[in-house]
Amino acid sequence: MALLTPQDLENLSVQLEENDATIKKVTGLDVRGICGELYGTKPDSQKIGIIPISSGEGIIGNFASSLLFIAQYFGLNGFITEHPDITGYYEAVSQGADIILMADDHMFVAHNLRNGRIASNHVATGVIYAEIASRFREATSKDILVIGLGRVGYAGAAHLVRKGFNVYACDPNRAFLEKAVQELGISPYCREDRKRFSMVFEATPNPDTISEGMIEERCLVSTPGIPCGLPPEIGRKYRVDLVMEPLVIGVASMLYSVM
Ligand code: 2YH
Structure with missing residues (x-):
């Protein structure tokens, strides 16, 4: 998959609204509904720690802030660590993150520190x-x-x-x-x-x-x-x-x- 650019991430909320309307029209459920049925889970005020990662092509301007928007849209609490990389990881865990979100140029993962589950973006x-x-x-x-x-x-x-x-x-x-x-x-x-x-x-x-x-x-x-x-x-x-x-x-x- 190509590396995302800041331009790809512009107007995320408008793109989401339009796509959610189409998804509802064609399937009868919105993204929340489909995810809920697919995995049998629902948000439960988990705290999402978002860590910018500087390796490879480096930090993408609005990537972390886009992830924060997404976490909040789905009813979760999120925060972006002040520092990137390992220092950011330490910060996220110290501040009580339940789920870590971080991406380099090859992998983008969500790791739930409470139940051990890990997901890759692809x-x-x-x-x-x-x-x-x-x-x-x-x-x-x-x-x-x-x-x-x-x-x-x-x-x-x-x-x-x-x-x-x-x-x-x-x-x-x-x-x-x-x-x-x-x-x-x-x-x-x-x-x-x-x-x-x-x-x-x-x-x-x-x-x-x-x-x-x-x-x-x-x-x-x-x-x-x-x-x-x-x-x-x-x-x-x-x-x-x-x-x-x-x-x-x-x-x-x-x-x-x-x-
Ligand atoms: O855009 C990407 C890759 N396409 C991940 C592909 C995984 N399916 N990664 C984002 C890199 C983000 C950057 N390291 C940051 O800002 O933290």
């Missing part, structure tokens, strides 16, 4: 976006297309297989595709099959991964990918419902999964 994101796609009320069958089988896509595909969906998937990386076929029993998707889907979970960091022949009219595309894999003109032509947001939905999934 798994939690894959699971929640796949879950949203799979809850499409207007779905025409149990067939679902997963585009991209990296860490996020694989986690979502595994979740959909566990839920009993007919999972079709594609990835230009043959090794990724073969691994998913062998380990999960998914079916490889080829454009030549001319099969169209009413539910699509897209998990690549590339634009234009969705083409006309893949989708039904009025389908649902659920994607955490930046940039979006659905070309806007195809979205308009096929009247696609699109769920796409850079951070909040994945973080909600992380937090609910460790509560």
Whole structure:
């Protein structure tokens, strides 16, 4: 997954409102409701310690403040440590954090210090976006297309297989595709099959991964990918419902999964 930029995180509350409205329209539940049903948990005034991490590409301007906004939006108490890294970790634990949130360039984790549960952003994101796609009320069958089988896509595909969906998937990386076929029993998707889907979970960091022949009219595309894999003109032509947001939905999934 690409490194987030401060621009990606602008207008998070507007993006969240718009996406929550779409999610409610297409599934009947909002993000809170879906997370609650998915993990069987609910916020219980846990204190979230958010630690800026300076390694690699360094601290992203509004990343920690975005996480604080998300924690508060879901009814949790949060604080950002004054110092980054290990000093910040010491500070977070000393100040009574129940759950730690921190990210470097490769991993973004939520760790509940009370019950020991830990979640990674790529798994939690894959699971929640796949879950949203799979809850499409207007779905025409149990067939679902997963585009991209990296860490996020694989986690979502595994979740959909566990839920009993007919999972079709594609990835230009043959090794990724073969691994998913062998380990999960998914079916490889080829454009030549001319099969169209009413539910699509897209998990690549590339634009234009969705083409006309893949989708039904009025389908649902659920994607955490930046940039979006659905070309806007195809979205308009096929009247696609699109769920796409850079951070909040994945973080909600992380937090609910460790509560
Ligand atoms: O944006 C990222 C990576 N894409 C994480 C990917 C995990 N799925 N990380 C954020 C880095 C934040 C930075 N270290 C900070 O401000 O603390």
